[in-house]
Amino acid sequence: MTGIEPLAVAAAGLMGIGLYGFCLCRHAVRRLLSINLFGNGVFLALILIARRLPDGPDPVPHAMVLTGIVIAVSATAFGLALVRRQARTRGDDET
Amino acid sequence: MRPDVLPVMLVFLPFLAGLLQFIAGRPAPRLGNVLVGVNLLLVLALIPGVADEGAIVANLGGWSEPLAIHLLADGLALLMLLLTALLAVAVSLYAMAAWRDQHHDALRFWTLWPLLLGSLNALFLSRDLFNIYVTLELVTLAAIPLVLLAGPGKTVDAALRYLLFALLGSLIYLAGVALLYAQAGTLDLALLADALPDSTLAGSLGASLIIVGILIKAAILPFHVWLPAAHGGAPAAVSAILSALVVKAAAYLLLRLWSGPLDPLVTPAAGQLLGALGALAILFGSWQAFRQERLKLVVAYSTVAQLGYMLLFFPMAVTAAWQGAVYHGLAHGLAKGALFLAAGNILLYLGHDRLREMRGIDRPLAVSLLAFGLAGVSIMGLPPSGGFTAKWLLLTASVETGQWWWTITLLLGGLLAAAYVFRVLRLAFLQPPENVPDRPGMVPPPLMAWSATVLAVLAIVLGVVSAPLLELLGSPVGGSE
Known part of the structure; x- marks a missing residue:
């Protein structure tokens, strides 16, 4: 790779935004979204790394991204379920 | 077979x-x-x-x-x-x-x-960086729902915070893995050390990301913020698992990777930095444990402190330090399991775990307090416990490498641990006040009291059987492959 790859900048940017959001946002949903942004940055970086072979893409990082997406989806679902539980218990306290 | x-x-x-x-x-x-x-x-x-x-x-x-x-x-x-x-x-x-x-x-x-x-x-x-990522996530996703078993609504905040930090930690780890893969073209721990080029910027960045990701998961200062509420709020059996095993698994990973695939990338300065974080964790965690008003939070902050000892391997990096760090992991695991189970029994009997109202529980909870005391011996590092062997090995390493400042940390850590363990025991053995408060809970069944005690006894026995176990462990270079 020569010069600056725009997709690499995008990957780094996503990771940066995600990290920034995680550190500054207090709300759990925003933090979950920040984590997902960071994760997508990592996945994009892995897809770029898959280009390193001269003849066609390297399948290993692609497999890693697929597995990573599965994990990210289930973890996010669990996180959202927790956020909902939190909202419910807080609602109960108020009434 | x-x-x-x-x-x-x-x-x-x-x-x-x-x-x-x-x-x-x-x-x-x-x-x-x-x-x-x-x-x-x-x-x-x-x-x-x-x-x-x-x-x-x-x-x-x-x-x-x-x-x-x-x-x-x-x-x-x-x-x-x-x-x-x-x-x-x-x-x-x-x-x-x-x-x-x-x-x-x-x-x-x-x-x-x-x-x-x-x-x-x-x-x-x-034995593969990516499999480790997957298993780390499995551990997280299986462990956090267990925290919720404390009861409806009680630990949701703690579990959510734990989840957010754990997810961020593992994604930072994954970012590091991606960078290392780009450099080496392999994920296998045994092949990585040879495949990695020496000291490239991307390699160092990848190694740092991996280490930071694991530090978040291992709740090392300054990333410990999620631990006390989660470990202190969970039911006793779950707290024991989380404190003794789940955070320990992350600390184990750091030892494993540092002495194996990351070996060409790490520098003595990075080792000193990790050691300093460990020392801070020991002093801060012990001090916080001493100041807590609730028993389970004392034990949870004690975990923050005890994990710090495992980091003292990195600045010294000799065989004695390696053995000491791993042995500390084993001793702390058994002792902390016993402490949390015993604390759970006290909580069951009192209906709360406020330290000030713990007086006069020595008769009904004798076996659980025995477990607490024996485990405390190992946490303080008194002979002949496993905790003593571990600290002795770490002390030997600090003398061997001439890094006297770790000796001071170890001694201070031991004194602070004695302070918070004895504070709990003193309150437990004080005479009850005249008007005995109403104690609705039940005396824990023998199985619950004795399972804690067996763990505490094992933590002591660990001090006696160290030779064959350390032989099994080997030295750091042999340990990586």
Whole structure:
């Protein structure tokens, strides 16, 4: 790779935004979204790394991204379920 | 039976048991207890093979390198598996008594706990950076729902915070793995050290990301913020598992990676930095433990402190430090398991765990307090406990390398630990006030009291049987491959 790859900048940017959001946002949903942004940055970086072979893409990082997406989806679902539980218990306290 | 079947069974049997329990829909504590018994037997059966050959490898699917996914049991992995298996037996017996009458919670516990056990076993046996990421996430996703068993709404905030930090930690780790893969073209721990070019910027950045990600998961200062609420709020059996095993698994990973694949990338300065973080964790965690007003928070902050000792390997990096750090992991695991189970018994009896109102519990809770005291001996590092052996090895290393500042940290840490352990014991043995407050709880059944005590006794015994265990562990260079 020569010069600056725009997709690499995008990957780094996503990771940066995600990290920034995680550190500054207090709300759990925003933090979950920040984590997902960071994760997508990592996945994009892995897809770029898959280009390193001269003849066609390297399948290993692609497999890693697929597995990573599965994990990210289930973890996010669990996180959202927790956020909902939190909202419910807080609602109960108020009434 | 071929020995390489053992690592495979250590991963698949717990998963199978957890899924069976999930399908059954009715709590089956006996199944869980049979499983942890079998798990212990499998780990014991691994010992002769590892002692003779140094390592047992299982190649899943028969693939050879570089495509293969290995499960490899060497000395370090075996010791962690052994700690997990021993603790699993004690915690499962305790849990069988603790959730006897609670159908829903029991079902959840006996589903998630085997899944967590299988994930931990898989983490200790994995030899591939990406598999380690997957197993770390499995451990997280199996461990956090267990925190919620404390009761409706009580620990949701703590669990959510734990989840957010754990997810961020593992994604930062994954970013580091991506950078290392771009450099080396392999994920296998054994091949990475040779494949990595020396000191490139991307390599160093990748290694740093991996280390930071693991530090978040291991709750090392300044990333400890999620730990006390989660470990202090969870039910006792779960706290014991989380404090003794789950954060320990992350600390184990740091030892494993540092002395293996990251070896060409790490610098003495980075080692000193990690050591300094460990020392800060020891002093800050112990001080916080001393200041807490609730028993379980004392024990939880003690975990923050005790994890710091495992980081003292990195600045010294000699064999004695390696043995000391790993041995500290084992001793702390057993002792902390005992402390949390004993604290759970006190909580059950009092209905709360406020230290100021603990007076006069020595008669009804004698066995649990015995467990607390014995485990405290190991936490303080008094001879002849496992904690003493570990600290002795770390002290030897600090003298050997001439880094006297770690000696001071170790001594101060021991004194502070004595302060917070004795503070609890003093209050427990004080005479009760004239008008005895109403104590609604029940005296814990013998099974719950004795499972804590057995763990505490094991933590003491660890100080006596150190020679064969340390021989099994080997030295850091031999430990990496």
